[in-house]
Amino acid sequence: MPRTFDRRAIGDAAQIRLLSSPVRQELVDTLAALGGEASVADLAEQLGRPADGLYYHLRVLHRGGLVREVESAGGGEQRYRLAGSGEAPLRLAYRTGRSGNLAALGRFARSLLGIATRDFEAALRLDDVVVQGPRRELWTARNKGWLSPGDVEEVNRLIERLCELTSQPRAPGRERLMSLAFVLAPIRPRAKRRSPPET
Structure with a gap:
């Protein structure tokens, strides 16, 4: 039977490898x-994929303890639920160092990032996508700058808030499905390259 886990701290390398499949990331x-x-x-309707092609990936996620099967009333359609509380997206625990993941x-x-690229390119072709103003829906950018410890704390608060907003389930008034992907990473300054000797 799959073990339970803290949905906000998946650190097991085998479980993370399961989520490295774009289809399985999309499913969760x-x-x-x-x-x-x-x-x-x-799930098939939302992903635009045939249901038959999803069963294999759902079984893999189930065996890995990342989703669980839910009995449907009256023996109807097969249903799946995120493991843990099932109320929010899965998050990963980062273990750096030699024995890490x-x-x-x-x-x-x-x-x-491959999924994010596909989402972005598909949205470019939407007739109704908003690309400017306060209700802008499509945006890709990269910034690089120097942060203080307080700045890093603020960035993390803002990212958490963005994650909360973009993880809400569908409800009246929330009809537009959106995705958000991001990478925040410290950069080690590179050693200056030596100029080739003049001849």
């Missing part, structure tokens, strides 16, 4: 967006 993100629980048909985290990040 979509489950969260649908309130933590959904039928396979609902660095390889799994790196693979996860590459997959996540």
Whole structure:
């Protein structure tokens, strides 16, 4: 039977590797967006994929303890729920150093950024996408600057708030499905390259 875990601290490298599949990342993100629980048909509709192609990935996530099967009333459609409380997106615990989960985290990040790129490129083709003003929906950017410890704390508070906002389930007045992906990373200054000797 799959073990339970703190949904905000998945640090097991094997579980993180399971989430390195773009399809499985999309499944757990979509489950969260649908309130933590959904039928396979609902997931297929939201992802634009055939339901038959999702069962394999849902079984893998179930065996890995990341989702659980939910009995449906009257033996209807198969339903799945995020493990843990099931009420919010899954989060990862970062273990740096030699005995950490660095390889799994790196693979996860590459997959996540690939999904974000596909989301961005698909949104570019939407006729009704808002690209400026206070209700802007499409944005990609990279910033690089120097932060104080207090600045880092503020950045983390703002990121947490963005995560809260973009993790809400559908409800009256909240009809636009959006995705948010981000990377925050400290940068070690690179050693200055030596100029080739003049000849």
